[in-house]
Amino acid sequence: MRMPVAETDVIIVGAAPTGLTLARELRLAGVRTLVLERLPEPRAVAKAGGLGGRMLEMVRYRGLLDRFEAASGQPRPAPRFPFGGLHVDLTELVDPPMQALLLPQPQMESLLEKLARELGAEIRRGHEMVALRQDDGQVSVDVCGPDDAYQVSAQYLVGCDGVGSRVRQLTGIPFPGITYPEVNRLGSFSMPDALTLLDDGDYLVPGFGRLRSGYTQTANGVFAISSYTPHDLGVYTSEEENRTYDDDQPMTVAEFGDSVRRVLGADIPLGEPTRLTRFTFHARHVERYRDRRILLAGDAAHLFPSGGVAVSAGMLDAVNLGWKLAGEVKGWAPPGLLDSYHAERHLAGARTLLHTQAQVALRRGLDAAAHALRDVVAELLLDDPARRRVGALIAGADLRYPMPGADPHPLAGTFAPDLALRGSIGSVADTLHAGRPVLLDLADRADLREVTPGWHGRLDVHTAEADNRPADAILIRPDGHIAWAAGVDEPAGTARGALRESLSHWFGLPDV
Numbered sequence: 001m002r003m004p005v006a007e008t009d010v011i012i013v014g015a016a017p018t019g020l021t022l023a024r025e026l027r028l029a030g031v032r033t034l035v036l037e038r039l040p041e042p043r044a045v046a047k048a049g050g051l052g053g054r055m056l057e058m059v060r061y062r063g064l065l066d067r068f069e070a071a072s073g074q075p076r077p078a079p080r081f082p083f084g085g086l087h088v089d090l091t092e093l094v095d096p097p098m099q100a101l102l103l104p105q106p107q108m109e110s111l112l113e114k115l116a117r118e119l120g121a122e123i124r125r126g127h128e129m130v131a132l133r134q135d136d137g138q139v140s141v142d143v144c145g146p147d148d149a150y151q152v153s154a155q156y157l158v159g160c161d162g163v164g165s166r167v168r169q170l171t172g173i174p175f176p177g178i179t180y181p182e183v184n185r186l187g188s189f190s191m192p193d194a195l196t197l198l199d200d201g202d203y204l205v206p207g208f209g210r211l212r213s214g215y216t217q218t219a220n221g222v223f224a225i226s227s228y229t230p231h232d233l234g235v236y237t238s239e240e241e242n243r244t245y246d247d248d249q250p251m252t253v254a255e256f257g258d259s260v261r262r263v264l265g266a267d268i269p270l271g272e273p274t275r276l277t278r279f280t281f282h283a284r285h286v287e288r289y290r291d292r293r294i295l296l297a298g299d300a301a302h303l304f305p306s307g308g309v310a311v312s313a314g315m316l317d318a319v320n321l322g323w324k325l326a327g328e329v330k331g332w333a334p335p336g337l338l339d340s341y342h343a344e345r346h347l348a349g350a351r352t353l354l355h356t357q358a359q360v361a362l363r364r365g366l367d368a369a370a371h372a373l374r375d376v377v378a379e380l381l382l383d384d385p386a387r388r389r390v391g392a393l394i395a396g397a398d399l400r401y402p403m404p405g406a407d408p409h410p411l412a413g414t415f416a417p418d419l420a421l422r423g424s425i426g427s428v429a430d431t432l433h434a435g436r437p438v439l440l441d442l443a444d445r446a447d448l449r450e451v452t453p454g455w456h457g458r459l460d461v462h463t464a465e466a467d468n469r470p471a472d473a474i475l476i477r478p479d480g481h482i483a484w485a486a487g488v489d490e491p492a493g494t495a496r497g498a499l500r501e502s503l504s505h506w507f508g509l510p511d512v
């Protein structure tokens with residue numbers, strides 16, 4: 001084995017949604033980044049079907065929405081979102097809190113890889129991390145590459161290596177939780193000629209009769225059927241099975257048809273498949289996201305037992321971690337900054353586990369009481385406030401990180417609202433493309449701007465006007481969360497001190 005051939009700032013293990021997002025975030029901050037991926041080629045197996053919620057907002061805040069929409073080729077639906085064996089219809093809400101973009105995971109990964117490479121991330125495919133060790137100064141790993149084995153070292157290493165994370169195992173971080181016995185299968189098809197879509201959304205199946213749109217609990221599991229358009233058909237089954245499957249082994253149409261027959265007790269016609277996935281649900285959460293110089297993100301750190309949220313959760317880990325690691329590597333990070341990654345993202349993971357676990361309870365039961373519970377919840381979800389609340393929960397839009405200080409402004413800790421701005425910048429989202437912290441002065445407060453010169457190397461300051469400004473100024477972190485806000489007409493004395501404290505807390509000491 002050769003001795004170290006390369007030194008870098010951060011090694012990322014795993015080039016999938018989480019690792020590739022982190023690679024771009026680190027490159028935005030000028031951090032040398034090496035991504036090791038054991039697969040020689042991008043994975044072709046369909047997993048997630050798209051991206052939604054807060055991460056889709058974040059994509060927009062980075063100025064990348066056009067690229068994602070172009071890769072998707074689909075209009076952005078405000079979906080009938082699955083929630084605990086029910087569908088939540090968010091389409092009728094004004095400004096729905098949950099939006100999603102259809103973009104199958106292989107295409108998403110290919111775009112993310114391109115975006116990371118464009119900013120100079122080094123991505124080595126066919127390079128498997130097989131061992132690692134860390135000391136006070138660095139982390140080093142043994143890598144099995146296509147041509148030889150070698151070692152490489154870095155200041156930090158992030159395990160974005162998925163459900164069976166080798167990084168997590170080698171670091172000895174516990175991953176408590178449970179794996180559910182149901183095997184879930186999801187198929188998207190073109191609408192077959194033999195199936196009739198009725199005006200009320202139900203289906204007429206030859207030899208079977210009427211099939212209700214949405215979820216149906218049967219004696220053998222759960223069956224669901226629905227269509228976004230008259231030309232497509234989505235079918236889902238969930239059943240208990242005494243065997244395990246490899247997530248990277250694709251599912252065939254025959255396997256899917258067999259499952260439909262077992263769960264529904266009948267065959268139904270299926271069109272041409274456009275996406276076939278099989279998955280098992282786990283509810284697992286690492287006890288800690290950090291072990292000194294090693295960090296975990298994405299599926300390596302959390303697994304949720306309901307669909308549609310996992311990819312976004314991992315990518316949001318990456319956005320939270322990127323600028324904090326950059327602070328450590330560049331030497332400006334204040335004490336505790338990197339530990340706030342665990343504090344904040346463990347909180348976020350726990351919140352996502354809370355509603356995805358609640359969905360398990362809601363969808364699993366087959367007895368009359370369970371049916372009654374689903375009916376009651378379905379009724380409640382017809383009310384706009386309840387739908388909005390659940391939409392925000394799924395989107396992760398209700399997350400508020402605790403912020404230091406005695407009496408933080410109500411906006412502190414929340415994701416910055418995309419206020420329309422008058423002046424040279426169109427909106428708040430436009431200020432975050434570069435992934436740098438931003439002080440947005442909404443009331444021409446020279447007294448507050450005067451506090452900032454010591455941080456100008458790492459802070460952007462903008463003055464703009466907004467209708468009904470919610471604050472005189474907001475300090476926005478690179479991950480879009482508000483670190484601090486000055487109340488409307490807040491006196492200079494208190495506001496200046498609090499701004500200085502917040503700048504020091506998140507972005508270190510001012511340059512002299």
Ligand SMILES: Cc1cc2nc3c(=O)[nH]c(=O)nc-3n(C[C@H](O)[C@H](O)[C@H](O)COP(=O)(O)OP(=O)(O)OC[C@H]3O[C@@H](n4cnc5c(N)ncnc54)[C@H](O)[C@@H]3O)c2cc1C
Nearest residue numbers: 014016017018038047048049129161162298299309310311
């Ligand atoms: C069938 C299926 C359907 C799904 N549907 C959805 C959905 O609709 N919505 C949703 O949000 N989520 C869905 N998910 C979950 C989603 O796919 C995962 O949350 C997501 O892939 C996690 O991304 P990640 O980057 O954290 O990890 P992964 O995607 O698991 O990537 C880990 C990467 O690390 C690499 N790696 C592992 N070990 C090493 C090593 N030692 N050295 C080098 N490289 C290594 C792997 O090859 C892999 O490329 C689905 C999952 C499955 C299996």
